[in-house]
Amino acid sequence: MCGIAGIFSPRRPPERAELDAMIGTLSHRGPDGRGTWVDGPVGLAHARLAIIDLEGGAQPMGSADGRVQLVFNGEIFNYIELREELRRAGHRFTTDSDTEVLLHAYQAWGDDFLSRLNGQFALGLWDGPRQRLLLARDGVGIRPLFWTRVGHRLAFASEAKALFALPEVPRGLDPAGLAATFGWWAPLAPHSAFEGVHCLPPGHCLVVDAQGEALTRWWDWDFPVTDPFAAVDEDALADELHALLVDAVRLQLRADVPVGAYLSGGLDSSILTSIIRRHTDTPLRSFSLTFDDAEFDESEHQQAMVRHLDTQHSSIGCGRHHIAAAFARTVWHAETPLVRTAPTPMLRLADSVRAAGYKVVLTGEGADEVFGGYDLFKEAKIRRFVARLPDSPRRARVVERLYPWLARSPGGSNALSQRFFTDSTVPGDDAVFAHQTRLSTTRRAWAFFTPKQQQALARHDPAAQLRARLPEGFSQWLPMARDQYVEAHTLMSGYLLAAQGDRMAMAASIEGRYPFLDPRVMAFASRLPPRLKMRGLCEKLLLREAFAHELPPQIGRRTKQPYRSPDSASFFDAGKPLPWVAELLSEASVRDAGLFDAPAVARLSAKCAAGRAIGFADNMAFVGVLSTMLLHQQFVRPATTVLEPA
Structure with missing residues (x-):
């Protein structure tokens, strides 16, 4: 690197x-x-x-x-x-x-x-x-x-x-x-x-x-047009996937320096660490994040894998004060506005890897896009099911099975779930059908820009930007393939591999490697029928089957828990914004930057300070405003080359 x-x-x-x-x-x-x-x-x-x-x-x-x-x-x-x-x-x-x-x-x-x-x-x-x-x-x-x-x-x-x-x-x-x-x-x-x-x-x-x-x-992820119900040999495909991933890991362990691995406690990183331990001669050294807030912490599952593999392991804790202290440095390295704080703990994790004397780590990023692991794919499946069978008695039970990791979810009330899974501004075959909730939730932050900036933003509709970049033949793919392609070309490439991946690792002079994004693994996955990626609401089915015999049951059967971290709450203490946050979001600073409406930002800040932020929308809006102000301060205002924040 x-x-x-x-x-x-x-x-x-x-x-x-x-x-x-x-x-x-x-x-x-x-x-x-x-x-x-x-x-x-x-x-x-x-x-x-x-x-x-x-x-x-x-x-x-x-x-x-x-x-x-x-x-x-x-x-x-x-x-x-x-x-x-x-x-x-x-x-x-x-x-x-x-x-x-x-x-x-x-x-x-x-x-x-x-x-x-x-x-x-x-x-x-x-x-x-x-x-x-x-x-x-x-x-x-x-x-x-x-x-x-x-x-x-x-x-x-x-x-x-x-x-x-x-x-x-x-x-x-x-x-x-x-x-x-x-x-x-x-x-x-x-x-x-x-x-x-x-x-x-x-x-x-x-x-x-x-x-x-x-x-x-010169390359793009392509999905063949196939019969989703064609007969397949599931056991043979599981064996083929197992061999492919083992070889992908073997290749990505090539280095003249020691190579470690991130261990989150989820399925993907557990598979990679298991491969290193059982199928290579590379000593297994693993690293993980833990959180003070139980809502985000996965240490129980991390320790289960540590015991299972007997790996040399270290973890580093992350609290809200750590996020606040390192957020300016995060933005400086990311070079883009952030709507979540999740890259900051990854920066802290990379720092710990470097301190341990390692330069290279394997990570499980990419598995959810390649094998259909995100809740977004489940949501889209339910929406399409509801559209076909709006009166099905199975509908309520299906919704209840979503989001076991999140107490307040769209499936938490009948009225909310009714609206969440039936409201749709685009048809089911539209490229952004699966992503419309993300788009609409994040786009609520536009209300905090000045009227002039809102007019400028309106000339660049995010959905239209995406549709203009779709490949020929996209409309002929199966629905899940379309959803995977859009996810890979938006969240994965632009955010997960960039702001949360390369930039945070390289801030600590660490190289991250991604075996699930081996082109052979991606080509194999693109040929799989959707039922081998998601059966019912069980995600990454074939991947689970391929490594079931190598993982403890509590890991192999575990439902996907998205990596998350505390957001707006990280920037307040005892109902007041931290001093640097108060200064950056002061009326004078906001007006001077000319990007956001100062009274609207003040109301949002007061709402978050009082603990009244509503769901993802308010949290993402606050983090987005704060990070954009930092980006403007670090890169736009300076007349000379910027230096890394302390």
């Missing part, structure tokens, strides 16, 4: 000092080394977190003939197999790094080399003879890459803060990015939170040369 940056500037060649300034903002991503390379119209820079080939993997790295130069952030897990294939074709290697494999792969296969990679990456590659810059990002968007153009210069970097190291790059919040965030929880690529700063979409590459830019998609 690393941080990368670069400039393409045919009319005014980049200067080494510019690249040094850019990469200097990314030292948290790469504390183990730094390098720059400049030649004519292009300059590349790299901050290294050394994980593979500690001695020989320094970057920027050039091909043997010097014709191609590369900066690369991430890991290529099948680099050993690719290197052997290239050796058989006559290529010679001087290092053991996956970076050198990428250089040879490009020279052998051109841009098609991307489709051969099993990894998580963002890269910038300069082809000297063709005077051509290639920017590329992994298929699901695990590693970030941003770019901006000012005049005839194009700059790119792992994080936006590196672009802001260039004085000519303007700073402002992007209405399209804000509109998507207060809907989907994150901007939808190619938008970012900042105006003029583009996020390279997952599975895309950008080719830049003297003629301009060309953006193309």
Whole structure:
């Protein structure tokens, strides 16, 4: 894992000092080394977190003939197999790094080399003879890459803060990015939170040369059109899934440094730790979060797995005061407004991993999107069931089975559940059908923006942004496949893998790896009939069956509990906002920023202070306002490059 940056500037060649300034903002991503390379119209820079080939993997790295130069952030897990294939074709290697494999792969296969990679990456590659810059990002968007153009210069970097190291790059919040965030929880690529700063979409590459830019998609998650009732051999599929995941974990354990694992106590992380313990020679070292609030704490289940696997384990507690203390740092690293505080405990967890001497951890993120584990998929299934059979006597019993982890839920009262599962503003075959509750709940925060800002947001409807990005043939997929695709291209890529994933881990110089997002596992899951993902309201059915014999029953049968943390309550004490919160949300500060309506924010703050915040909507609105104000303070107002908050 690393941080990368670069400039393409045919009319005014980049200067080494510019690249040094850019990469200097990314030292948290790469504390183990730094390098720059400049030649004519292009300059590349790299901050290294050394994980593979500690001695020989320094970057920027050039091909043997010097014709191609590369900066690369991430890991290529099948680099050993690719290197052997290239050796058989006559290529010679001087290092053991996956970076050198990428250089040879490009020279052998051109841009098609991307489709051969099993990894998580963002890269910038300069082809000297063709005077051509290639920017590329992994298929699901695990590693970030941003770019901006000012005049005839194009700059790119792992994080936006590196672009802001260039004085000519303007700073402002992007209405399209804000509109998507207060809907989907994150901007939808190619938008970012900042105006003029583009996020390279997952599975895309950008080719830049003297003629301009060309953006193309090299990979996307596809679902075959199949008969959902076709006969299948369930036992054979479970065995195949087991073997695939074991091999995915085996590949992702490749490193020249120790590798640990997050253990949440849920099904997904328990499967990964079990694979490490039972199917590899890697010593199992696990890390987990615990919470002071019982509503969020999963330590009972974590300890069950610790006893079951006899792992060397450590946990770190997180209370509301920890969240308040680290929230500004969280926003600085996330570089986007946040509507939940959940990334902050993940930052605290990453800090503890680094303190234990580890640089790499495996995490179970992605399993819910790939195998249909979220309550959102259950809700959509019930809504479609209700629409088909509105008078079914089974309806009330089905609703009651939802949300066992949440005391006040949509299934908690007949009247509320009636409205929740029957109200629909879009038809069942619409792309956002399963997500309309998330969109409407989060979008309530729009009411706290100024009228001028609300008008700007209204020009960028979050649902319309999503529909414009759907692939051809989407409407022919089965309903659950459509729901999975939308979830993967909104919450997963924009929030879970970004603000809550890469950014929080890399803030502590930690690399997270995601075996459930191995492209072979995703391709396998996309072919499964929906009944093998969810049977009744039992989620991730085949995944449970594949590893039932390796997990204790209380884990293997456990219903999904979403990872959550205390939200607005973290920022108040004894009915009053914390001093820094009061100052940031004061009438003068809010009016000066020009984003939010000061009286409306004051009423929301008073409501939260009094403990009268109503459900997710009020909590997300408050956290969203607070984080947006922090983002504006950290990035938009400063005239010089920002420094990380204490």
